[in-house]
Amino acid sequence: xxxxxxxxxxxxxxxxxxxxxxxxxxxxxxxxxxxxxxxxxxxxxxxxxxxxxxxxxxxxxxxxxxxxxxxxxxxxxxxxxxxxxxxxxxxxxxxxxxxxxxxxxxxxxxxxxxxxxxxxxxxxxxxxxxxxxxxxxxxxxxxxxxxxxxxxxxxxxxxxxxxxxxxxxxxxxxxxxxxxxxxxxxxxxxxxxxxxxxxxxxxxxxxxxxxxxxxxxxxxxxxxxxxxxxxxxxxxxxxxxxxxxxxxxxxxxxxxxxxxxxxxxxxxxxxxxxxxxxxxxxxxxxxxxxxxxxxxxxxxxxxxxxxxxxxxxxxxxxxxxxxxxxxxxxxxxxxxxxxxxxxxxxxxxxxxxxxxxxxxxxxxxxxxxxxxxxxxxxxxxxxxxxxxxxxxxxxxxxxxxxxxxxxxxxxxxxxxxxxxxxxxxxxxxxxxxxxxxxxxxxxxxxxxxxxxxxxxxxxxxxxxxxxxxxxxxxxxxxxxxxxxxxxxxxxxxxxxxxxxxxxxxxxxxxxxxxxxxxxxxxxxxxxxxxxxxxxxxxxxxxxxxxxxxxxxxxxxxxxxxxxxxxxxxxxxxxxxxxxxxxxxxxxxxxxxxxxxxxxxxxxxxxxxxxxxxxxxxxxxxxxxxxxxxxxxxxxxxxxxxxxxxxxxxxxxxxxxxxxxxxxxxxxxxxxxxxxxxxxxxxxxxxxxxxxxxxxxxxxxxxxxxxxxxxxxxxxxxxxxxxxxxxxxxxxxxxxxxxxxxxxxxxxxxxxxxxxxxxxxxxxxxxxxxxxxxxxxxxxxxxxxxxxxxxxxxxxxxxxxxxxxxxxxxxxxxxxxxxxxxxxxxxxxxxxxxxxxxxxxxxxxxxxxxxxxxxxxxxxxxxxxxxxxxxxxxxxxxxxxxxxxxxxxxxxxxxxxxxxxxxxxxxxxxxxxxxxxxxxxxxxxxxxxxxxxxxxxxxxxxxxxxxxxxxxxxxxxxxxxxxxx
Numbered sequence: 001x002x003x004x005x006x007x008x009x010x011x012x013x014x015x016x017x018x019x020x021x022x023x024x025x026x027x028x029x030x031x032x033x034x035x036x037x038x039x040x041x042x043x044x045x046x047x048x049x050x051x052x053x054x055x056x057x058x059x060x061x062x063x064x065x066x067x068x069x070x071x072x073x074x075x076x077x078x079x080x081x082x083x084x085x086x087x088x089x090x091x092x093x094x095x096x097x098x099x100x101x102x103x104x105x106x107x108x109x110x111x112x113x114x115x116x117x118x119x120x121x122x123x124x125x126x127x128x129x130x131x132x133x134x135x136x137x138x139x140x141x142x143x144x145x146x147x148x149x150x151x152x153x154x155x156x157x158x159x160x161x162x163x164x165x166x167x168x169x170x171x172x173x174x175x176x177x178x179x180x181x182x183x184x185x186x187x188x189x190x191x192x193x194x195x196x197x198x199x200x201x202x203x204x205x206x207x208x209x210x211x212x213x214x215x216x217x218x219x220x221x222x223x224x225x226x227x228x229x230x231x232x233x234x235x236x237x238x239x240x241x242x243x244x245x246x247x248x249x250x251x252x253x254x255x256x257x258x259x260x261x262x263x264x265x266x267x268x269x270x271x272x273x274x275x276x277x278x279x280x281x282x283x284x285x286x287x288x289x290x291x292x293x294x295x296x297x298x299x300x301x302x303x304x305x306x307x308x309x310x311x312x313x314x315x316x317x318x319x320x321x322x323x324x325x326x327x328x329x330x331x332x333x334x335x336x337x338x339x340x341x342x343x344x345x346x347x348x349x350x351x352x353x354x355x356x357x358x359x360x361x362x363x364x365x366x367x368x369x370x371x372x373x374x375x376x377x378x379x380x381x382x383x384x385x386x387x388x389x390x391x392x393x394x395x396x397x398x399x400x401x402x403x404x405x406x407x408x409x410x411x412x413x414x415x416x417x418x419x420x421x422x423x424x425x426x427x428x429x430x431x432x433x434x435x436x437x438x439x440x441x442x443x444x445x446x447x448x449x450x451x452x453x454x455x456x457x458x459x460x461x462x463x464x465x466x467x468x469x470x471x472x473x474x475x476x477x478x479x480x481x482x483x484x485x486x487x488x489x490x491x492x493x494x495x496x497x498x499x500x501x502x503x504x505x506x507x508x509x510x511x512x513x514x515x516x517x518x519x520x521x522x523x524x525x526x527x528x529x530x531x532x533x534x535x536x537x538x539x540x541x542x543x544x545x546x547x548x549x550x551x552x553x554x555x556x557x558x559x560x561x562x563x564x565x566x567x568x569x570x571x572x573x574x575x576x577x578x579x580x581x582x583x584x585x586x587x588x589x590x591x592x593x594x595x596x597x598x599x600x601x602x603x604x605x606x607x608x609x610x611x612x613x614x615x616x617x618x619x620x621x622x623x624x625x626x627x628x629x630x631x632x633x634x635x636x637x638x639x640x641x642x643x644x645x646x647x648x649x650x651x652x653x654x655x656x657x658x659x660x661x662x663x664x665x666x667x668x669x670x671x672x673x674x675x676x677x678x679x680x681x682x683x684x685x686x687x688x689x690x691x692x693x694x695x696x697x698x699x700x701x702x703x704x705x706x707x708x709x710x711x712x713x714x715x716x717x718x719x720x721x722x723x724x725x726x727x728x729x730x731x732x733x734x735x736x737x738x739x740x741x742x743x744x745x746x747x748x749x750x751x752x753x754x755x756x757x758x759x760x761x762x763x764x765x766x767x768x769x770x771x772x773x774x775x776x777x778x779x780x781x782x783x784x785x786x787x788x789x790x791x792x793x794x795x796x797x798x799x800x801x802x803x804x805x806x807x808x809x810x811x812x813x814x815x816x817x818x819x820x821x822x823x824x825x826x827x828x829x830x831x832x833x834x835x836x837x838x839x840x841x842x843x844x845x846x847x848x849x850x851x852x853x854x855x856x857x858x859x860x861x862x863x864x865x866x867x868x869x870x871x872x873x874x875x876x877x878x879x880x881x882x883x884x885x886x887x888x889x890x891x892x893x894x895x896x897x898x899x900x901x902x903x904x905x906x907x908x909x910x911x912x913x914x915x916x917x918x919x920x921x922x923x924x925x926x927x928x929x930x931x932x933x934x935x936x937x938x939x940x941x942x943x944x945x946x947x948x949x950x951x952x953x954x955x956x957x958x959x960x961x962x963x964x
Contacts, residue, residue, distance in 0.1 A: 004217050005253055006303075006311075012249040013305040019270040021239025023204070023232030024284050026194075026296075027214075027225045027251035032264040032314040033193055034079050037151070039292045040191050041077045042326055045358060045406050046389050048645045048680055048712070049663060051075050051188050053101060054180045055735060060169045065109050066117075068163075068173065071511075072383065073101030074408075075181075076124055077327065078153070078191060082224025085213035087242040090136040092213055093222065094156060099124040099408060100385030103163055104511070113504035116579050119511070120418035120492075121384045123410075124329070125435030125460070128163050128417075130177050132156035136193070136211050136226060139662075142669040145818045147196045147209060149228065150664075153189035154182050185648070185660035187680065192664060193226060197287040201823040203234040203276040203866045204269070204283035212242055217250050225252055232284060233866035234273050236918040253311070262311075265296055269308040277308065293317040316343035323392055323405035331413040331437050332378035338371035340392045340403045351392040351403075358641045359386035362589045363409065378411045380589050382733075385410055389641075413437045414490040416481055419556040420579060422495045429465040431457075432492055434481040441484040451477050451496060466496055473498050473575040476535040476559045491554045493536070495579065503530075503564050503576030510580040513548045520545050521560055521578060529566050535559040537582055548582060557581055591733065592625035592637045592708065598740045599748040600649075600728040603699030608688045609718045611754030613668030613677075614938025615685050616715040618699050619750065621647060621728045621740070625708040636708030643732055644712055649678050652725040652741070652749055661717065667938065668719045675720040676752075682715060684815055684849050685938040688755065692810045718754030725751045757939045758806050762963045769808050770943070772961040774899075775799045777885040790957045794837070794903035797881055799888055800959050802895045802943065804935060812935045813848040813893020820930040824865035827926075827947045827956040828907060838905030839947065839956035840868060841897055841929065844884055848893030848936050860884060862898050867924040874919070875906030895931060897945050899959055930964070 019025055044050045053072040060066040076097035084091045105117035122128055134156040139148045159174030160167075181189060196206040209230045216223040231238050242248050251266045267285065269277060276283075285296050295317040303309040316322070324339045340348040353367045360382040367373045373390060390405040416434040423430060434442055444462040446454040452467040464479055475496045482489035505523050513519060521544040523530055532540045536558035537549035546560055558580040563572035603618035623644075627634035649658045659677045661667065666683040668674050702711040716726070727749045728740040740748040761769040780795025790796070806812050829837035842862035861882045872880065881900065890896040913919035928946030935941065942964035948955030 003254055004250055006255050009249055009251065009253050010303055010305045010309070013307060013309065015306055017271060017307055018249065019239065019268060019307055020229065020242060021235075021237075022210070022229040023235045023270050023273055024206075024230040025251065025268040026228040026230060026284075026288065027266045027268075028194065028228075028314060029225045029252050029261070029264040030080055030082060030223050031261070033226065034077075036193060036291050036294065036314070037079070037191055038077045038327060039322075042404055042406050043292070044188075045387070046356075046391065046404050048641070048647075049188055050358075050645060051181065052184055052642065052645060054177050056176065056180060058172060058176045060105075060164065060172055065107055067106045067108065069104045069106070070177070071102045071104075073103070073122065073177070074099050074385070074387070075130070075177075078151070080151075081222030082213055082215045082220075083222050084133050085215045085224045087212045087214055087227070087244050087248060090211035090213050090226070091133055092136060092151075092226075094132050094134055094151070094153065096130045096153075097124045098122045098126075098128040098130070098161075098163070100383070102384075102511075104509075106509070113501055113576060114508045115501065116420070116422055116509045118418040118421040119509075119579075119581065120420065121415060122417060123385075123415040123435050126415070126417050126433040128161070130159055130161045130174050132159040132174065132178060136213065138209065138211060139664065140198070141665060142667070144666070144816065145197070145199045147198055147206070148664055149193040149195070149211065149226065151191040151193055152186075153191075154186060187660050187663045190662050190664065192291050194228070195289045196228075196230065197289065199818065200283060200287050201233060201819065201863045201865055202283040203232065203869055204273065205233050205287055205866075206284055207231045207233055207235070208238065210238065210241060214248070214250060216252075216254075225250070227251070230284065232273065234276060234870070234918075251309075263299060264313045266312065267296065267310040269310070271304075271307045274304065274308045282310070290314055293320050318343070319396070319401075321348055321401065321403050323390065323403040326405050327407075328405075329408045329410055329437055330373075330375045331410050332375050332381060334375050334413075336373045336375075336407065338367070338373055338390055338392065338405060340371075340394065348392075348394050348396070351394045354391050354393070356389045356391075356641065357386060358389055358406075359383060360589055360591060360640060361638050363388075365407075365409065373407070375407070375409045381409065381411050382589050382591060384412075410437060412490070414481070414483075414488055416490045416492050418492060420493045420495070420581070422497060422579075423466045424497050424499075425466055425470055426468045427466050429463050430494065432462045432464065432479060432481070434460045434462075434490065436460075436483060436488070440486075442481055443484055445480050445482070447478045447480055449475065449477065451475060452494075454479065464494060466494070470496050470498050474501075474559065474561060474577050476555070476557075478555060480554075489554075491556060493555055493557045493559075495557075495559055495577065501576040502574030503562050505560070505562050505576045505578045508578050510578070512581055512583055514583060515548055515552075516550050518545050518547045519580070521562070523562060523576070525564055529564055531563040531565050531572065533561045533563070535561065536580075538580070546580065548580070552582070555582065590628045590630050590637060592639065593628055594626045595623065595738060595745045596626045596708070597622060597624035598728070598738060598742070598745050600726070600740050600750050601748075602750065602752075603713065606687055607751065608753045608755050609716070610688060610757050610937055610939060611718045611721040612757050612938045612940065613670075613672070613674070613717050613719040614666060614683070614934060615688055616667075616679065616683060616717060617752055618682075618687070619649070619714050619716055619728075620699065620702055621712050621714065622702065623710050623730070624705065627708070636706050638708045638710045639730075640733060643730055644710055646731040647712055647714065648729055649714060649716065649726050650729045650739070651676070652727050657729065658726070667717050670940070672719070676724065676726075677717045677719065679715040679717060684936075685934075686936045688937070716752060718752065721754045721756050723751050723753045725749050760941070760963055761808065764961045764963065767808060769806070770802065770804055770961060770963060772800050772802050772897075772945075772959065774959075775801065775888070777888045778881065790901075790954065794901065796901045797885070798899045799885075800897045800899060800945075801890065802897065802945075802961060804941065806937075812937060812939075814845070814895055814933045814941070815848045815893070815936045815938075816934040817845045817847070817895065818932045820932060822865050822867065822925055822927060822929060823863060824868045824925060825927065825929050825946060826868065826871075826921075827950070828905070829956060831909075833907055833909075835907045836905055837901075837903050837956075839899060839901050840864070840880075840925075841899055841945070841959070842880070842882070843898065843929070843931075844890050844896045846890040846892050846894055859889060865925060867918070867921055870918070871908060871921045871925070874921075875908050877905045878902055893936065895933065895943075897929070897959060899957075901957065928962070
C-alpha cells in the first residue's frame with residue numbers, strides 16, 4: 001500500500017492552489033463517518049425510525065423454477081467504503097450486513113414435486129451482506145437553512161447480495177432487498193454525514209457546497225474520504241469541479257499516533273482568504289456540525305504550503321456521552337455489563353438503566369441498577385434473534401440526558417449456515433459458515449454415515465463435497481462444527497439424493513415446528529402403498545402423522561421419507577421426502593392474535609392547524625389487543641416495537657399512505673405541492689390557537705388501560721386548506737395489514753382542518769400587525785438640542801426592533817430567520833467623492849425556543865454582511881461596533897436591526913472596483929435587506945428593511961419596514 005505522510009501532503013500542496021476557486025475544502029475519512037452511521041443506527045432503534053426487516057419471495061431465474069424466500073431479514077449498520085469513489089461525483093459503496101432472519105431456496109420444475117435446496121438462519125458473522133453504490137446528496141433545510149450531507153439508501157443502485165452464488169442471482173437478490181427497503185418511509189433510509197449552517201454572514205461562513213469522493217492512495221482496502229468543496233461568504237461564486245487526473249492530493253495524511261491514525265479529517269482554506277482566519281476559531285468550523293453533536297477538533301499545528309491546511313478529528317463534543325458497548329450480540333440467558341461514558345472517557349455515575357424488547361414483548365431481558373443486563377431465556381424468544389434496546393438516563397448540569405445501546409439476543413451461542421441443504425450425489429461442493437458469540441477456535445467433523453468429504457477452511461468455514469454414489473435414494477448426512485475448548489457444538493444436515501424424488505409429498509417443507517407437535521403428511525397415492533419412515537428426530541406412524549421430538553436433539557431437521565410399494569410388491573417403485581425444521585425450544589411463545597381497539601384521536605381535542613406545512617396536529621393512536629391463553633391463564637400481549645414502527649396515517653379518500661417528513665426537516669418545504677404529511681417527532685412550532693399564540697408543550701402521555709395497550713403520537717402537517725379525513729394503519733409481525741377503520745374492530749377515522757394562514761396588514765405602525773420601533777443605544781460625542789438626537793451626534797447606534805401581532809392583537813414571536821441576499825445595507829449622506837458621513841446596518845436575532853436544536857442561539861454580537869467587512873478594509877473607516885450593547889439584546893422571538901451612523905467613512909463608488917465583482921460594494925450593499933422569518937405558529941413573513949428614499953433629507957437616519 002502506498003503511504004502518504006504529512007510531509008508528502010505538504011509537498012503536494014507546496015506553492016500552488018488546490019481549492020479550485022472554492023473558499024475551503026473539508027475532507028472526512030471513512031472510519032469516523034462509519035462511526036457516525038453506527039451512532040445514528042442505534043439511536044433510531046429507540047425512536048421508531050429503524051429500518052424494518054425485509055421479507056418476501058422472488059424468482060432467481062427467468063423460468064421461475066428457482067424461488068428464494070427471505071423471512072424477517074434485519075439489516076445492520078450501514079458501512080461506507082470508497083472503491084467506487086470518483087472526484088467527478090460523490091459515489092460511495094455502501095454495505096449493509098444481514099444480521100438475522102432466514103433464507104431458503106426451493107426448486108419447482110414442471111411435473112416434479114417441489115424441492116427444498118437450502119435453508120438456514122443468518123448471523124452477521126457469516127459475512128452475508130447487501131452492497132450497492134449511491135451518490136451522496138445535499139439537502140437544504142427549509143426552516144433551519146442548513147446544508148446537510150445526506151446518505152439516502154433509497155437512491156442506491158447496482159445492488160448485490162452475496163447470498164446468491166452467481167452474479168445474476170446476487171443482482172436479483174440485491175435489487176429485491178433494495179426495492180423492499182424503498183417501501184419503507186423515507187426517514188428510515190436517510191442518514192446524515194455532516195451539516196453546514198448557512199445562516200451565518202461572516203466572511204468564512206459557508207454559503208453552499210459541492211460533494212465529491214476520493215479513494216485513499218494505493219491499495220487502501222476501500223479507505224477514502226468525502227470531500228466538501230465549500231463556497232464561503234467571502235467568495236463571489238462557486239469554484240470548479242475536481243477531475244480524476246491524479247493531481248488532486250488526498251487530504252488526510254496516514255501518520256500514526258501509537259497504533260491509530262493521527263487524523264480523520266482536514267480543512268483547507270484558500271490562500272487569498274487566510275487573512276480572514278480567526279486565531280481561535282474558524283467561522284467555517286463554527287458552522288460545521290456532525291450527528292450526535294460531534295465536532296471537528298483541530299489536532300497539531302496549522303500548515304501553509306500555499307493554501308492553509310488544518311488537520312483534526314471528528315470527535316464527540318462537550319456534554320456528549322455514549323454507552324459502552326453500544327452495539328453487539330448476546331446469547332440467551334447471558335449477561336453484559338453496560339457503562340455510560342463521557343466524551344473524555346470518564347464514567348457517568350447515577351445512571352438509571354432500562355431495557356425494552358424490540359421483538360416479542362415477552363422476550364424481555366433484565367437490567368440492574370448498576371447496568372448489568374441479562375438476556376431473556378431462549379424459551380421466550382419468538383425468533384432465533386431478538387433485538388433489545390438498553391437506555392441509560394442521567395442528569396448533568398440540570399439537563400436530562402440519555403445514552404442508548406442495542407443488543408441482538410441470540411437463541412443459541414453458535415450459528416451455522418446453511419443448516420440444511422439438498423444435494424445430488426456427485427454435485428458441486430457446499431460451503432458452510434459457522435460462528436460463536438463467545439469466540440474460540442472452531443473445528444469441523446463428518447459424523448456417521450460419513451459420506452463424502454469435509455475440508456476445514458479455517459475461520460469458521462468448511463467445504464463439504466458430496467459422494468459420487470449412495471446406496472439409498474436419500475440419506476441424511478450430518479455436518480458438525482464444534483469448539484475446541486468445551487462441549488459446545490452445532491450441526492447442519494445435508495440430504496443426499498440419488499436421482500429425482502418420484503413421490504410428491506405435502507407439505508414438502510415444514511419451516512418450523514414445536515416440540516411434540518404432530519403434523520400430517522400425505523400424497524396422491526393409495527394410503528396402503530405409502531410406507532413412511534423418518535431420519536433425524538421425531539417419529540411417524542403408518543398413516544403419515546409425524547410427531548416432533550419432545551426435546552432438542554443434535555439434528556436441525558427430520559427427514560420424512562415415503563416409499564411407494566404397490567400391493568403384491570416388496571420393493572419400492574419410487575420414493576420421496578419432506579424436510580422438517582426443528583426448533584431449539586419447547587414451544588414458540590404466544591403473540592397477540594386479535595385487536596380489541598385501534599383508534600386515532602386528537603391530543604387535547606385539537607383538530608386544526610394553519611395550512612402552512614409547519615404547524616403540527618398531535619394525533620394519539622391507541623392499539624389494544626385481546627388476551628391470549630398462556631399457561632392456562634388469559635394474558636395481554638401488546639404490539640412489538642417493530643410493529644409500532646410500521647404505524648402510519650392514511651388518506652381515507654384514496655387509501656394511500658401519507659408521506660413521512662424526513663427527520664432532518666421540520667415540515668413541508670416551501671413550494672412543495674404535498675397536501676398532507678406526517679412527522680414522527682415534535683418540531684419547534686406551537687400548536688394552533690385562534691387567539692393567543694398556541695402552546696409549545698407536548699400533550700401529556702396517555703395512560704394504558706392494561707398491559708396489552710400501546711400508544712404512539714404522530715404529528716400531522718397540513719399543506720392544504722380545508723377539511724379532510726384520515727385513519728391509521730400498521731403492519732403486524734404476521735405481515736397482515738391492520739386499519740383503524742376496520743369495522744371488525746372499530747371504525748376510527750379523524751377529520752382534520754387546514755386553516756388559512758393569517759392575512760397580513762401591509763401598513764406598518766402602532767396598532768397594526770407589524771411595527772418597527774427605534775431605540776438609541778449609543779451616542780458618540782455631541783449634545784442634545786431639544787428632541788433632535790441626530791444633528792448634533794455624528795456617531796450613533798440605534799436598535800430598531802421588529803414586532804408582529806396576529807390580527808393586530810396577539811403577539812406572535814419569530815422562530816426562524818433566513819436572509820435572501822445582503823445582510824447589511826449602506827448609505828452615504830451624499831454622492832460626493834469626499835463624503836464621509838455614512839450609515840450602515842447590522843442585525844441580531846434571538847430565535848424563540850432558541851435551544852430547540854440543542855445549541856443555545858442567544859446572540860451576543862451583531863452580524864454584518866461579508867461585503868461590508870471587505871469595504872471596511874478598502875476605505876478609511878472606524879471598526880464596526882459588533883458587540884451588542886449590554887442589556888439591549890433582542891428578547892426571545894425578536895429581530896433587531898441596528899443602524900450605525902459615523903462621520904469618518906471613506907467614500908466608495910463601484911468604478912473603483914477595478915472590474916472585480918466582489919469589490920462592487922455599492923451594487924452588493926445599496927439595496928434593502930430582505931428577511932424571511934417563520935413565526936412560532938409556522939407562518940412565513942417576508943420583510944424588507946431599507947433607508948428612506950435617497951431624495952429624502954437625512955434619509956440615512958431612519959429605517960423603514962416593508963411587508964412583502
